[in-house]
Amino acid sequence: MAVPGSAVDSLHAALKSNIIPNQEYLLQGSVLDQYVEVLLHRLRGLCDNVDAGPESFHDQELCFTLRGNTPAVATMVLPLRVRRALDVTDAPWQLRYVGQHELGDKNRPTVVRSSIDMACSSTVVEFLTELGCRIDFEYISRGYMFRKGRMKITVSKVFKKIGDTNVEAISQSYLVELSVLAPSNQDAVAEEMRIFAEQLRPLVQLEKIDYKRLGNMP
Structure with a gap:
C-alpha cells in the first residue's frame, strides 16, 4: 500500500498544478462621504447579492513585519496582517501574507500581488510577537x-484608534477596493475587473496604484 505524501508535498503539488489562489488582482479608489450612498445604490444594482443586500463588516487589522536578525538577511522584511471581526465574536481570526505590488506591463489593467490567507486562533498575535514580529x-x-x-468589492471607512476605546476617521472619504484572488497567470481576471470598474465611473475611479512612486513624492 502506498504511503500518503506529507502535507508539504501536497501543497507543492497543488502549487505546481496552479490550483491554489495565491495572487490578488487589485484596483483601488475612494469616494467622498457625501456620495457613498449613491455608490452603494449603484453596486446594489450591479452585483449578485441584490436581494440579500451587501454584507456589512467591522474589522480590526494589525500590520506586522518580521525583519531578518542576521547581517545576511537584515534587509529582508516579511509583511504579515492579522484581521479580526469586531462584530462577530466567534469568527476565526485571519492571518494574511501580502507581497509587494507587481505593476508589470503598463497595459495590465490591475496591480497583481502575492497573497496567502489562513484562518487562525486569537493567539496568533502572541505567536507572531514571540517570533519577533513587530506591529x-x-x-x-x-x-x-x-x-x-x-x-469582491468593498466600500469601507477607515479609522485610527485613539486610546483603547475611541476611534477617529482618517479622512472624509471611503476606501473602495475591487479584488479577485486567483491562481497564478490568470490575467483574464484583470480585464473582467477593468470592465466592471468602468461601470462605476464617474462616482469612483478605480485604478492600479504605484505605492513606490507615491513614497518618492516630495
Missing part, C-alpha cells in the same frame, strides 16, 4: 462587501 500600525475598517462573480 507597524493598526486600523479599524467598517463598511460593506459586495460580490460580482469571483470579484
Whole structure:
C-alpha cells in the first residue's frame, strides 16, 4: 500500500498544478462621504447579492513585519496582517501574507500581488510577537462587501484608534477596493475587473496604484 505524501508535498503539488489562489488582482479608489450612498445604490444594482443586500463588516487589522536578525538577511522584511471581526465574536481570526505590488506591463489593467490567507486562533498575535514580529500600525475598517462573480468589492471607512476605546476617521472619504484572488497567470481576471470598474465611473475611479512612486513624492 502506498504511503500518503506529507502535507508539504501536497501543497507543492497543488502549487505546481496552479490550483491554489495565491495572487490578488487589485484596483483601488475612494469616494467622498457625501456620495457613498449613491455608490452603494449603484453596486446594489450591479452585483449578485441584490436581494440579500451587501454584507456589512467591522474589522480590526494589525500590520506586522518580521525583519531578518542576521547581517545576511537584515534587509529582508516579511509583511504579515492579522484581521479580526469586531462584530462577530466567534469568527476565526485571519492571518494574511501580502507581497509587494507587481505593476508589470503598463497595459495590465490591475496591480497583481502575492497573497496567502489562513484562518487562525486569537493567539496568533502572541505567536507572531514571540517570533519577533513587530506591529507597524493598526486600523479599524467598517463598511460593506459586495460580490460580482469571483470579484469582491468593498466600500469601507477607515479609522485610527485613539486610546483603547475611541476611534477617529482618517479622512472624509471611503476606501473602495475591487479584488479577485486567483491562481497564478490568470490575467483574464484583470480585464473582467477593468470592465466592471468602468461601470462605476464617474462616482469612483478605480485604478492600479504605484505605492513606490507615491513614497518618492516630495
